[in-house]
Amino acid sequence: MDVISQLQRQFIDYTSSLYREGYVDDQFSQLQKLQDESNPDFVVEVVSLFFDDCQKLVQNMAQALEQQNVDFRQVDSHVHQLKGSSSSVGASRVKNACIAFRTFCEAQNREGCLRCLQQVNQEYSVLKNKLQQLFRLEQQIIAAGGSIPMVE
Amino acid sequence: MAAVEAQPQFHVLAVDDSLIDRKLIEKLLKTSSYQVTSVDSVCKALEFLGLLNEEDQRNSDIKVHLIITDYSMPGMTGYDLLRKIKESPSLKDIPVVIMSSENIPSRINRCLEEGAEEFFLKPVQLSDVSKLKPHLMKENSKEIPSRCSSSGPQQCFWPASSICI
Numbered sequence: 027m028d029v030i031s032q033l034q035r036q037f038i039d040y041t042s043s044l045y046r047e048g049y050v051d052d053q054f055s056q057l058q059k060l061q062d063e064s065n066p067d068f069v070v071e072v073v074s075l076f077f078d079d080c081q082k083l084v085q086n087m088a089q090a091l092e093q094q095n096v097d098f099r100q101v102d103s104h105v106h107q108l109k110g111s112s113s114s115v116g117a118s119r120v121k122n123a124c125i126a127f128r129t130f131c132e133a134q135n136r137e138g139c140l141r142c143l144q145q146v147n148q149e150y151s152v153l154k155n156k157l158q159q160l161f162r163l164e165q166q167i168i169a170a171g172g173s174i175p176m177v178e
Numbered sequence: 179m180a181a182v183e184a185q186p187q188f189h190v191l192a193v194d195d196s197l198i199d200r201k202l203i204e205k206l207l208k209t210s211s212y213q214v215t216s217v218d219s220v221c222k223a224l225e226f227l228g229l230l231n232e233e234d235q236r237n238s239d240i241k242v243h244l245i246i247t248d249y250s251m252p253g254m255t256g257y258d259l260l261r262k263i264k265e266s267p268s269l270k271d272i273p274v275v276i277m278s279s280e281n282i283p284s285r286i287n288r289c290l291e292e293g294a295e296e297f298f299l300k301p302v303q304l305s306d307v308s309k310l311k312p313h314l315m316k317e318n319s320k321e322i323p324s325r326c327s328s329s330g331p332q333q334c335f336w337p338a339s340s341i342c343i
Contacts, residue, residue: 053301060205060304068205075198110279111198114301 030172037163041177044160049153054116055177073157076115080150083108087143091136101139102131108146119149188314189240192216193223193247193259194277203246203277203302210307215242220254220262223247227269229262242272243314246298249278249285257289264293273313277302 044050061068083104090101109124123146130138164174190212192203200216207214217223227242245263247256256276263269276289279300286297295313298306 056301056303057202060209062209065205072198072201075201079198107196110196110300113279114196114198114202116301 030167030170033163033167033170034172034175037160037167038175038177040160040163044156045177048118049156050116051118052116053113053118057116058176070161072115073161076111076117077150077154079111080108080120080146080154084143084147084150087139087146091139091143096134096136096139098131098134098139102128105131105146117150117153120146120153123149187211187213188243189213189215190310191223191226191242191245193218193220193245193251193256195219195248195251199248199277199300206302206304206307207246209304210310212244212310220247220251220256220259223259224262227263229266229269244273244275244310246275246277246310248300249276249289250280257292260289260292260294275310275313 045055057069057072087101087104090097090104105124105127109121109128112118112120112124123142127139127142127146130142167174190207192200192207192214194200194203194216195218197218200218204214204216215226217226223245226240228240245259247259249256256278260274260276263272263274270293273295274293275296275298276294277298277300278285281299289297296306296309
């Protein structure tokens with residue numbers, strides 16, 4: 027197999043595993059379908075915005091949970107925002123972690139919230155690594171002169 | 179007033195406080211061949227539409243064919259924007275579409291009863307955007323007047339608590 031086919035095979039396998047393992051859902055493939063010649067970096071741009079958002083929101087949640095009297099509505103508002111943006115980019119594990127998180131906010135359970143925050147942080151970190159790996163593979167394919175295969 | 183030229187493209191005003199969702203809706207609309215202006219608050223939307231400041235002539239030639247807005251936003255909500263649009267004699271015929279991440283039937287009904295054309299659940303997709311065409315005004319595209327033609331100050335009233343940044 028030549029280099030391009032090998033890389034493309036790797037790309038297909040890696041992408042499939044991300045879907046199979048629930049890291050991303052159909053919304054992510056919707057983003058990929060929106061990418062075109064007029065906006066070839068669309069997915070990378072949106073995903074970068076998402077990771078910046080994650081980082082900021084996680085920080086805000088941590089700060090809010092550190093307070094003497096935790097304002098759970100404030101924490102919930104940050105989680106709601108993160109749930110929204112993770113849903114918009116197809117980051118399904120992050121989204122699910124947020125859904126669980128909200129129930130602990132509603133119950134005003136600080137320990138539960140802290141556990142969820144850890145979970146959210148972990149999911150976002152893992153996803154970030156995985157998507158960076160995916161984007162690297164894409165760049166390698168393009169650098170070798172190949173095209174990115176569509177993965178259904 | 180200057181003669182109105184037929185615009186080759188429909189102009190959509192998108193309102194959403196989430197940067198990611200704004201980027202997404204912009205892309206969805208542009209892919210569907212709409213011209214897009216996006217703002218991050220109801221205040222900025224009202225300003226753009228000329229409802230905020232009656233003396234604001236900057237955007238007097240702007241035509242908006244459809245408004246698509248998020249429901250939940252800090253300050254004024256998409257529902258508040260919908261009401262303002264429907265209460266304005268000059269803007270009430272502009273179709274308004276509401277988006278929300280939450281599937282709450284009472285919320286959806288309230289918006290539709292207030293005159294929203296559609297209610298989209300987020301994440302919004304291309305198939306949703308394709309539903310917009312029938313709602314768009316064609317020959318009757320409204321030009322935004324340079325002055326608010328409302329009957330009195332109460333048409334442009336909103337609570338003092340909402341601050342426009």
